[in-house]
Amino acid sequence: MTAEDRLRTYRGRRDFERTREPSGDAAAGEGGPRFVVQIHDARRMHFDFRLQVEDVLKSWSVPKGPSTDPADKRLAVPTEDHPLEYEDFEGVIPKGEYSGGTVIVWDRGTYEPLGHDSGGRPVDFAESLERGHATFRLHGDKLHGEYSLTRFRGGADEEEAWLLVRKGPARSAGHGTPDPRRARSVRTGRTLAQVAGDAGRE
Numbered sequence: 479m480t481a482e483d484r485l486r487t488y489r490g491r492r493d494f495e496r497t498r499e500p501s502g503d504a505a506a507g508e509g510g511p512r513f514v515v516q517i518h519d520a521r522r523m524h525f526d527f528r529l530q531v532e533d534v535l536k537s538w539s540v541p542k543g544p545s546t547d548p549a550d551k552r553l554a555v556p557t558e559d560h561p562l563e564y565e566d567f568e569g570v571i572p573k574g575e576y577s578g579g580t581v582i583v584w585d586r587g588t589y590e591p592l593g594h595d596s597g598g599r600p601v602d603f604a605e606s607l608e609r610g611h612a613t614f615r616l617h618g619d620k621l622h623g624e625y626s627l628t629r630f631r632g633g634a635d636e637e638e639a640w641l642l643v644r645k646g647p648a649r650s651a652g653h654g655t656p657d658p659r660r661a662r663s664v665r666t667g668r669t670l671a672q673v674a675g676d677a678g679r680e
């Protein structure tokens with residue numbers, strides 16, 4: 479599938495005359511695959527967890543956000559693939575538009591796909607996700623270490639549901655997840671309220 483096909487749902491839901499979200503035409507950059515975690519103050523506050531797979535960002539909506547505590551299992555509901563430039567998106571999606579609300583870039587960086595088959599060969603990351611289980615190591619400003627995404631529900635006609643879990647010994651000093659209203663952008667240091675306020679003054 480080309481990025482063009484993969485982004486059809488994303489583009490179909492948005493009017494790029496009205497939202498400043500990217501329409502998506504950037505090619506993949508150098509270095510490891512990227513990840514980004516955004517906080518999105520939409521109808522319901524949530525975190526958006528995105529992993530670059532080839533030329534798109536695979537995306538999950540995580541209501542409580544990723545936790546650094548291995549004891550926490552965080553619900554992650556898949557959403558449509560997003561364009562790579564979305565990792566820079568911070569701002570206000572107008573009310574009435576698809577997923578209207580304020581977005582900040584909470585964390586981002588690169589990740590290493592992990593996982594081996596029984597023969598010790600590295601597994602293909604995209605394939606692992608398709609099969610419903612993938613592990614990876616995040617190298618962000620805030621998030622570091624190994625995480626897994628595992629599908630636990632999702633048949634032909636039920637909505638898919640996954641769990642995002644921090645791997646590692648339970649004794650590792652996890653601090654859970656910050657309060658989304660106090661959290662600051664890794665890009666600009668702003669809170670959701672500050673981004674919303676700045677957009678209002680433009």
Ligand code: MN
Nearest residue numbers: 518526539577
């Ligand atoms: Mn969202």
